[in-house]
Amino acid sequence: MKKSLLILVVLLCLLSTGCAKTKQAEQPEAPEAQTQVQTPAEQTAEKGKHETTEQAPLAPSNNKEVVTEEKAPKVYWVMDIAYHLENCKALAGANPQEVPWSLVKEIGLRQCPECNPPRYEGYVESE
Numbered sequence: 257m258k259k260s261l262l263i264l265v266v267l268l269c270l271l272s273t274g275c276a277k278t279k280q281a282e283q284p285e286a287p288e289a290q291t292q293v294q295t296p297a298e299q300t301a302e303k304g305k306h307e308t309t310e311q312a313p314l315a316p317s318n319n320k321e322v323v324t325e326e327k328a329p330k331v332y333w334v335m336d337i338a339y340h341l342e343n344c345k346a347l348a349g350a351n352p353q354e355v356p357w358s359l360v361k362e363i364g365l366r367q368c369p370e371c372n373p374p375r376y377e378g379y380v381e382s383e
Contacts, residue, residue, distance in 0.1 A: 316381060317367035321374040328357040331373055337366050344371035 323329075331339045332352035339360045340347055346368055361376040 315369040317369050317372045317375075319367060319372035319374055322377055322379065323374040324377060325357040325361075328376070329373065330354055331357065331360055333360070333365065338368040339365040339373060340368045341371040341373050344368055346370045 330342055331354070332342060332344070332347060333339055333355045334347060334350040334352050338346070339355065340352065357376060361378065364380075367373055367375060367379075
């Protein structure tokens with residue numbers, strides 16, 4: 257008897273919850289209550305509308321040494337356009353992430369002019 261009653265209560269809860277979700281899904285939202293979700297590209301475009309300063313291009317690095325992945329030093333990235341050596345002043349106050357040399361090359365990151373890391377094979381000087 258107790259099992260039957262418990263099963264009945266659980267079924268009633270499931271049915272009432274399922275019906276409530278269906279009714280909510282059927283009801284259209286008021287236009288002012290809808291929230292607009294922006295894609296990252298739209299967020300960047302929106303951000304650009306309000307900002308008047310542009311990020312200056314990096315100055316060319318003095319280090320012209322080209323190294324392979326086997327001889328490459330540990331390099332770090334803070335989601336900017338450059339890769340850095342571990343003790344670079346540009347990393348101060350940031351949360352740098354160590355990245356593999358192959359990723360630096362694949363993304364086409366630029367040398368940091370502050371710490372002058374070596375170049376990867378196929379590095380193309382920015383214009």
